[in-house]
Amino acid sequence: MNDHTVRSYAEELAALDRKLAQMGGICEDLLAWSSDALERRDPALAGKVIDRDKAVDQLQNEIEEQAIQIIARRQPMANDLRQIMAVTRIASDLERIGDLAKNISKRVLAIAGETYPRPLISGLQRMVELALAQLKDVLDAYSERNAELALKVWHQDEQIDATYNSVFRELLTYMMEDPRNIGLCTHLLFGAKNLERIGDHATNIAETVHFVVCGETLTDDRPKSDTTSSMLLVQK
Amino acid sequence: MDHRIEEATSALLAGAVLHNHPPKVQARRVSVHYGGKQALFDVDLDVPQNSVMSLIGPSGCGKSTFLRCINRMNDVIPVAKVSGDIHVDGQNIYDTDLDVVELRARVGMVFQKPNPFPKSIYENVAYGPRIHGITSSKSELDGIVETSLQKAGLFGEVKDRLHDTGTGLSGGQQQRLCIARAIATRPDVILMDEPCSALDPIATARVEELIDELRENYTIMIVTHSMQQAARVSQRTAFFHLGYLVEEGETNKIFTNPTDQRTQDYITGRFG
Numbered sequence: 001m002n003d004h005t006v007r008s009y010a011e012e013l014a015a016l017d018r019k020l021a022q023m024g025g026i027c028e029d030l031l032a033w034s035s036d037a038l039e040r041r042d043p044a045l046a047g048k049v050i051d052r053d054k055a056v057d058q059l060q061n062e063i064e065e066q067a068i069q070i071i072a073r074r075q076p077m078a079n080d081l082r083q084i085m086a087v088t089r090i091a092s093d094l095e096r097i098g099d100l101a102k103n104i105s106k107r108v109l110a111i112a113g114e115t116y117p118r119p120l121i122s123g124l125q126r127m128v129e130l131a132l133a134q135l136k137d138v139l140d141a142y143s144e145r146n147a148e149l150a151l152k153v154w155h156q157d158e159q160i161d162a163t164y165n166s167v168f169r170e171l172l173t174y175m176m177e178d179p180r181n182i183g184l185c186t187h188l189l190f191g192a193k194n195l196e197r198i199g200d201h202a203t204n205i206a207e208t209v210h211f212v213v214c215g216e217t218l219t220d221d222r223p224k225s226d227t228t229s230s231m232l233l234v235q236k
Numbered sequence: 237m238d239h240r241i242e243e244a245t246s247a248l249l250a251g252a253v254l255h256n257h258p259p260k261v262q263a264r265r266v267s268v269h270y271g272g273k274q275a276l277f278d279v280d281l282d283v284p285q286n287s288v289m290s291l292i293g294p295s296g297c298g299k300s301t302f303l304r305c306i307n308r309m310n311d312v313i314p315v316a317k318v319s320g321d322i323h324v325d326g327q328n329i330y331d332t333d334l335d336v337v338e339l340r341a342r343v344g345m346v347f348q349k350p351n352p353f354p355k356s357i358y359e360n361v362a363y364g365p366r367i368h369g370i371t372s373s374k375s376e377l378d379g380i381v382e383t384s385l386q387k388a389g390l391f392g393e394v395k396d397r398l399h400d401t402g403t404g405l406s407g408g409q410q411q412r413l414c415i416a417r418a419i420a421t422r423p424d425v426i427l428m429d430e431p432c433s434a435l436d437p438i439a440t441a442r443v444e445e446l447i448d449e450l451r452e453n454y455t456i457m458i459v460t461h462s463m464q465q466a467a468r469v470s471q472r473t474a475f476f477h478l479g480y481l482v483e484e485g486e487t488n489k490i491f492t493n494p495t496d497q498r499t500q501d502y503i504t505g506r507f508g
Contacts (some may be wrong), residue, residue: 005505076462077491077503215493 009074016066016087017143023059023094024139026052028132030101031198037130038121038191046105046112056098063088063091078100086212090142093201093208097135100194100201107187114184120174123167124188127195130160134202141155141209150209153202154218160199161225167192168228260455261306261425262283266320268301268310275301279481281474283425288447288456290466290487293476294502299459302476303427306457307343307355308336324425341368344418348430350410352402352417357394360402360413361385364421380420388416389446408439415446419454427451428458432465444469463503468492475499 004010030049036046067088070076076084134153141149171185171192207218240402257387259282268276276298283289291299301310305405308329310316327340341364352360361381363376364370371377381398385391390412394405411431418426428447432440447456447469460466466473467487475496483496494500 002504005507009505077463077467077505078494078500080504081492 001125005094010027012066012074013080013083015154016063016070016084019063019066020087020090020094021139023056023063023091024135024142026056026059027094027097027101028057028135028139030098030105031132031135034101034104035125035132037105041108041112043109044046044110046108049105050102053102055149056082056095060091060095064088079215082212082215085209086142089208090205093136093204097198097201100198104191104194107191111184111187114121116184116188120171120185120188123170124195125164126191127160127163127167127192127199130156131195131198131202133185134160134199138202138205138209141206142212145209145213147210147213150206150213154206154210155223157199157203158223160196161227164192165225165227165231168231170233191201249300253434258285259283259456260325262321262326263302263305264321266302266305266322267316267353268298268305269315269317270313271315275479276305277447277479280482281484283455283457284472285455286451286453287472288451288458288470290470290473291433291459291476292461292463292466292473292502294507295461295481296478297476298479299474299476303429303440303457303459304361304480306425306427306493307340307345309345311336334420338368341370341421342423343425344421344423345427346411346414346418346429346431349434350414352405352410352413354403356399356402357385357402357405357413358398361416361420364417368421372419384416384420385413387419388412389442389449390416406439408435409441411435411439411443412446415443415450419450423454425455425457428456430461431458433461463491475502 004013030052033045033049033052036042037049062210067084070084074080077191134156137149138153140146141153171189172180175185203222210216261281263279263281263284266276266279266281267274274384279298279302281289281302291303293299303319304310305322306324306329308318310318318330324339324343328334329343353363353400355363357465358381361384362377365377365380371380384390385394390409394400394413402410405413411434415426417433418428432443435443444465450456458466458469470487472485473490475482475490475494475498483494483499484488485495490499491503494503
């Protein structure tokens with residue numbers, strides 16, 4: 001693609017993308033650290049996540065402010081306009097991802113005193129792996145303007161949903177086995193729900209990437225396999 | 237804000253129903269040579285009735301040349317040679333037995349710089365209907381002058397000084413006077429060649445508002461260097477480059493997701 005005749009305009013657009021990449025990088029860290037904090041029961045690391053999330057909020061504010069400035073001063077058109085819309089949308093998805101990761105860390109602090117068997121969190125670890133891979137791929141898809149990779153992410157969200165369903169069942173079982181597990185399991189259940197939501201935000205970003213590259217919104221119905229909203233606790 | 241939403245909605249709706257409008261102007265394989273130099277290459281373009289079509293592109297791309305073909309203004313340039321067919325309402329305007337003066341009454345034109353005659357405001361508007369013999373009486377002529385000035389959104393500002401000279405008006409008022417003059421001959425099509433380039437933003441907004449109102453009764457083709465203006469006023473946009481019509485389509489589409497790379501480069505400021 002040719003460069004803008006006005007170089008400072010091209011530089012402003014590039015700066016938006018750099019800031020978004022930085023935001024994405026921090027979100028990947030937050031998610032990975034939350035998972036480590038959960039696995040190692042490490043309140044210090046959880047505290048670090050809670051603190052670091054502020055940087056994500058700050059970056060989102062900066063991105064929004066700069067996007068408004070560019071719209072006001074440059075009147076962007078076509079692919080430039082789509083890029084600016086996309087950056088603000090993706091920034092708000094990333095801000096939510098940051099919050100959800102932070103919330104997992106808060107729960108790590110809440111259950112710090114409890115003992116829990118390792119297998120209980122293995123399902124969550126699996127969800128973290130999937131969510132991290134989705135997040136990484138979708139951020140790459142944006143920076144490479146790769147609609148195919150975005151579409152792949154979009155289709156893969158089902159895996160997270162499927163894992164979430166089994167984690168949900170597993171945690172219910174633990175709760176039924178021993179009511180003393182309920183407090184712990186509820187926190188883990190919310191943690192799993194957060195990870196499922198992070199997957200949804202990655203899917204949102206995939207749709208945005210598709211819009212940037214192709215100029216059209218994905219119209220197909222999103223693949224959905226989270227069935228927990230209709231699950232019941234059935235006594236065997 | 238509400239007003240803008242309304243405007244955007246009506247523009248969208250207009251875009252959606254345009255396909256039902258018959259083409260008012262139909263150009264096929266239109267080429268123009270200025271002496272040995274070809275300025276326009278095989279342009280095919282349909283302009284739907286009661287719509288605004290913007291012609292955009294860098295200087296020298298042929299958009300004004302094309303606009304001037306529609307009322308045979310190129311006839312007055314001795315070295316210009318036009319080939320191909322242009323139909324207005326199904327009639328070939330390059331037919332040898334066509335009355336060019338009558339054509340220019342049907343296809344009016346507004347230029348870049350307001351160019352009122354050095355006569356009174358009244359005379360500026362009355363001139364066209366008089367020479368075309370549209371009116372038979374003074375009172376009828378008075379009526380046409382008043383209606384035309386009203387349609388051009390100028391009557392309120394000049395009704396007490398209709399016999400003052402037209403060149404004494406402000407730039408924006410002069411341009412609206414020229415639009416009133418173009419309307420007075422009861423045209424079907426109005427051609428505008430950068431009508432706002434010499435106007436301040438308020439006067440520009442008035443002319444744009446006027447274009448939107450005129451669309452109800454006229455078919456408008458406008459050449460503009462302002463992308464934003466093209467995006468604001470038109471339902472369809474045609475992009476010209478180096479004498480070729482590169483892309484033509486709904487304005488909504490052209491400015492958000494154009495098909496051709498050259499269109500994208502031009503409207504985003506990457507060349508031109």
